[in-house]
Amino acid sequence: MRIQSAAAVGVGALAFAAAAPAGALAKPTITMSGSTSVAPLAAKLARAYLRECRGCVRFKLLQGGSDVGISDVARGRVTIGNSSRDPKPGDPGGLVFNKIARDAICIITNPANRLPNLSQAQVQAIFSGSVRDWRQVPGSTISGPIDLFVRTPASGTQDAFDKIFMKPQKVSTVASQKASNGLIQQAVQRDRNGIGYVSLDFTRGVHTVRYKGVACTLRNAVSGQYEGVRNFYMVTRGKPTGAAARFIRWVQRSTTARRVIATDWVPLR
Template sequence: MSTRISRLLIVALFSACAATGALAAATGKTKAKSPAKPAASAAPALVWRGDYATARGVVEDVGKAWEKSGKGRIEIQPFNTASGLDAVAHGTADIAGSARGSAGGTESDLVFLPVAYDALVMITHPSNQVSNLTIAQLHQIYFGKITNWKEVGGKDAPINLYAVASPGDGVEYSLRRLIFGRGNQPVAAPRLYVNTAKLEEAVTLDPNALGVTTLSGVASNSKVKMVSVDGTRPSVATVTSGSYLLYTPLYLVTNKNNPKAAQIEAFMEFIKTDAVKALARQHQLVPYTDAPALAEQDNARRAKILAENGIKMPVEDPASVSGAAHQ
């Protein structure tokens, strides 16, 4: 698991759960005698696999709360979006985490449930003097037309662009869909990593680095610097208002043919509770139902971003890109 997950939040919210677990480990007998655990232990664990954005922002704390409630157990396997969607499609995982909607094709048979909004955050090294980039500059950087920090107000040094290797990664796909109009757009990023957690680690070591991750992943990470976009800093408030344009829904993805369908449905209902929404907010996320205007304004937002880059709004199948179609 990433060591940068907010320890203070976990301690504050789940100290009672931790104390119970410690007592069980110490006695070696509590599990068999406890009246609260049989239902959870009798049910098979739900296997979750997907990107680090949803793992850190939603699933880890929610999994602990789910287990504490006695409803079951979640086995969490954070890696990346593509691995999670593939595992759910082939039945080796029950739930996937994704920072993007369906890309169509084989993913059309999966059910995408939007649970929260997260900001797509451009990060660099704290020593980098550049604090803001425009949408147009990001487009040019990813296209390889801007290659030096001095071209965007920084020092005379190359822009070392970092990206996640998988073309279907949720964070990368969502950013490219916003600034290029299609999520599978090739970009000039020679430094590739398996997931956003590894990308973030690399950025901490490179004064000339630039890469994209999520607000929930780096809000408390002082080893990286968040870059404002078009003069607006990423935050819960600016995502909720829509003034920060680079945001994406986070999805939990399931397969309707899974034999654990009833158990999965119960977990999905649990996700909608006020307690889980509170967990999301504490991880710098906006619960999906807290900001209905963001879904309503999505086409206008995307058209505005693409217009700044001289790109016409593409015609898309709404069912392949919108979580609203899968709620």
Template sequence: MKLFKKISLVAVTSVMLVSSALAGAASAAPSQLSGKITVNGSTALLPLTLQAAKEFQKLNPKVKVAASGKGSVTGPQAVKKGIADIGACDWDASMDVPGFKAFSGQVANKVAVIPFATVVNNNVQVTDLSTEQLKGIYSGKITNWKEVGGDSADIVVITRAFGSGTRVNYQSKALNGGDITKKEKNYKEVGSSGDMKTAVATTPNSIGYIDLVYVTSDLKAVKFNGVAASTDNVINGSYKIWAYGYYMTKGQPTGATKAFIEYVQSSKFQQSSLKKLKFIPISAMK
């Protein structure tokens, strides 16, 4: 009887080991998903998209993801024209927002929380700016750094071109809906987040705005109403300049496009690569 029990136990254990091995082999098998996914739009979301594409293609070698960024509005426009499967956008383009009508028939797939920061050239001594001070600077009423506690020097205003999601959100949340007034001098418009970073980093006495992933030691993020631009401060509710990032699709996504969006939304990506890039997981916001 004891011998029978031992034989039975060995048999069950063997079955379990074989089943486990087969399951492991199945999970290690390469994905059969195939196709090409084209992503256009937001340059704020571009670092996230490129990283996700790299990871997704490794898991799905028969899928190619091509991503580019020219500003948020170009994302849903490209989807509407049929030249992109995903339109990366810093606002929900299925709804009206100031300056832009809704793109009918498109679905907004929420993929990230994007913190934005006011940035200045490293030679600027100011470390904190209020809503009213920023409104004054971008409307052209405040033109010298000494008016906001800095050295006497003309402020060089750098802004994103119309159609930028970063601009839409910064104007709404940092400027409280205030104007960005074009000036004849000490004023420049740039077309992407990368261009903004370069312009502020290389232009003395300049000010601009960008999402946190682009903030490095060659420029300086200033506080907003006394609160530092950080992921923790967005999560705890004390820092207000942030927005959700979306992948817009024509109707509900399907196939490889659906799988890619679901990967970006997955806990695996949200809690690792997304956080390392200074974005915030969707689940962190209550």
């Protein structure tokens, strides 16, 4: 099964449910796979939902990247595919992208290189590989070769980075590709010459670079000052029904869910 293969590529599975009394009827299970950016938010929302509905469902959360989640839900392998990218013309038919929040993508460097700011032209020059040494980057506090860390093609973060920061340029083919936000975060933490990009929730332990003079913070993402913001979706095969419909409706409309989202992400207006 694809669910097993998703867990095997280094992105773990979380399963959680409220305790049920002996002899209780089996509860419906909502399975999710996909975006490593959406996963931390999905886990927090699921736990909050379980507390409010008193354990009305069970959740199983896998990761693997947005394209994996979209493929899994299209094939009926999971109930919800978590995606951090917008729909594409080539996506399977019949899918519904249920928007749940927005998220900031931050450019990060190692703490040894406290780069103050990057323009879009500088971002494109660095990540396309046309600028290859930190001595060529104004404000860099180190010198030496630039080590690029990017996401794999299946990543919604990669898709959003291409559209928001890079278009019409392309990311260099020599960049080191990582399968999750956490792996990018760890790679940049360990490499003083490293630079990458991650969801705002993955910026601990690294230096976050201003983009076009604006800091990548939740406040600036909410206000619209920070431009590097993309959508989060819970994707279903057709209009959601049953337990999934109740959960997604709660995510989109409840005050509790809005408070959870507002901790590190941008709630829907």
